[in-house]
Structures are given as C-alpha cells and as structure tokens.
Amino acid sequence: MKITNFFSPNYDKKKRAPNLVKMIVFHYTGMQSERESLQKLCNSNSQVSCHYLINRNGKVFRLVQDNYIAWHAGKSCWGKYINLNKNSIGIELVNKGHQFGYTSFKKKQISSLIKLSRKLIKKYKIKKKNIVGHSDIAPLRKIDPGEKFPWKYLVKNKVGIWHSYKSNFLKKHRRLKVLTKQDKKKFIKNLNKIGYCFSIKNTPFFIKTIKSFQRHFRKELINGILDHECLMIAQNLTKKL
Numbered sequence: 001m002k003i004t005n006f007f008s009p010n011y012d013k014k015k016r017a018p019n020l021v022k023m024i025v026f027h028y029t030g031m032q033s034e035r036e037s038l039q040k041l042c043n044s045n046s047q048v049s050c051h052y053l054i055n056r057n058g059k060v061f062r063l064v065q066d067n068y069i070a071w072h073a074g075k076s077c078w079g080k081y082i083n084l085n086k087n088s089i090g091i092e093l094v095n096k097g098h099q100f101g102y103t104s105f106k107k108k109q110i111s112s113l114i115k116l117s118r119k120l121i122k123k124y125k126i127k128k129k130n131i132v133g134h135s136d137i138a139p140l141r142k143i144d145p146g147e148k149f150p151w152k153y154l155v156k157n158k159v160g161i162w163h164s165y166k167s168n169f170l171k172k173h174r175r176l177k178v179l180t181k182q183d184k185k186k187f188i189k190n191l192n193k194i195g196y197c198f199s200i201k202n203t204p205f206f207i208k209t210i211k212s213f214q215r216h217f218r219k220e221l222i223n224g225i226l227d228h229e230c231l232m233i234a235q236n237l238t239k240k241l
C-alpha cells in the first residue's frame with residue numbers, strides 16, 4: 001500500500017524493540033480540517049503525534065516510524081499495559097469529531113484503515129482484543145474514535161473483536177431488566193478480561209467506562225448505565241477470547 005512520509009518530532013528519541021508493539025489504537029483527529037490536523041501533529045509545540053494518519057480519501061501518511069514511540073495515547077490502560085504509547089501503534093482518522101461536527105467515516109478511509117491494520121497485525125502479531133479505540137483505554141478523558149466508528153465492519157475484515165449476541169426480547173425489556181450484585185460483578189470480571197481497566201469504587205470512572213464499552217459494542221444506547229444487554233454482550237465477547 002502507498003504511504004506518504006511526513007515527519008513529526010513528537011516521539012521518544014530512543015528506539016523501541018518490535019516485540020514491544022502489542023496494540024493498535026484508533027483515534028479521530030477532532031479538528032476542523034486535514035491540514036490543521038497534520039500541522040498540529042507535526043508541530044513540536046503540540047507534543048502530540050501518531051504513527052499514521054488517514055485522510056477522508058483514504059490516503060495514508062506516516063508521521064512517526066513504527067520503531068519509535070509516538071505520543072498519541074497519553075495516560076491510559078488496557079489489560080496489563082499501562083500508558084500505552086510504548087506498546088502501541090497510533091492511527092488517526094481525519095474527522096471533525098464531536099466538537100466540530102462529527103460525521104461518518106468515509107468508505108475509502110475505512111478500507112485503507114483495514115489494509116494498514118491487517119499489515120500491522122501480521123507484522124507484530126497483535127491480538128484481536130488489543131485493537132482498541134482511544135476511549136477504551138482512556139475513558140475518563142476521551143470519546144474518540146466515537147460511536148460512528150464501524151467496529152462491526154472492521155471485524156468482518158478480521159480487525160478487532162465483536163459479539164454475536166442477539167436477544168429474543170424487546171430491546172426495551174432487555175435494557176430495563178434489573179441486575180443483581182452478582183450480575184454486576186460478573187460484568188466487571190468480563191470487562192477486565194477484555195482489557196478495560198476500572199474500579200467499581202470510583203463511580204465517575206465506572207460510568208465513563210460503561211459509556212466507552214457502549215460506544216464500542218452497543219452504540220444504539222450510550223447512557224453509562226449497566227443493563228442486561230451490556231451484560232450479555234460482555235459475556236458473549238469473553239467467550240471468544
């Protein structure tokens with residue numbers, strides 16, 4: 001695939017070993033334009049970058065080489081990994097984001113993303129569950145790439161994980177069913193198994209993690225409330241891990 005090289009100075013100057021790459025993190029740029037995004041990601045004052053940026057037409061730019069640590073994830077956690085810059089490849093998709101008019105990602109953009117991701121998965125032997133969105137690893141601070149990100153479609157193309165849970169009940173019912181303490185415990189266990197890091201004692205953290213989970217796996221209702229459907233989806237996901 002064709003990749004256009006750019007240069008961002010926002011990375012650790014010390015090289016990393018290829019076997020440190022365990023994850024792929026997807027972002028949206030959340031800015032008015034592609035030009036503005038590239039300028040920011042390549043400006044030393046911003047202190048942010050990524051490895052790849054994919055524009056609306058599916059053109060791929062490389063800003064930082066894979067064997068350097070780019071600054072894209074910030075304070076974050078997934079499974080046993082903490083502060084994921086050192087363990088991940090960061091991919092930015094041009095999209096105005098929630099702040100400036102969030103729109104669907106373009107077909108060409110997503111097909112480039114799939115091609116690039118599959119190449120990286122193969123090269124670094126990345127586990128499917130370690131392909132995540134920024135909001136999954138930093139739920140307190142981030143909501144990108146957002147609910148319009150086509151996770152299900154990506155999984156059809158072997159990128160990431162998805163569930164096969166289908167309910168026979170009316171949606172309203174499965175969402176209203178009251179959960180027991182045991183249910184809640186089970187849910188947390190399953191989320192931890194997938195990779196989400198959170199504690200039940202920290203209520204804002206808990207609510208935002210539920211929201212991140214919903215944004216990723218149940219985009220039809222993102223309310224931060226743990227319901228029966230969330231429980232079943234989490235259970236179904238962990239069966240496949």
Ligand SMILES: [Zn+2]
Nearest residue numbers: 027028134144
């Ligand atoms: Zn991000």
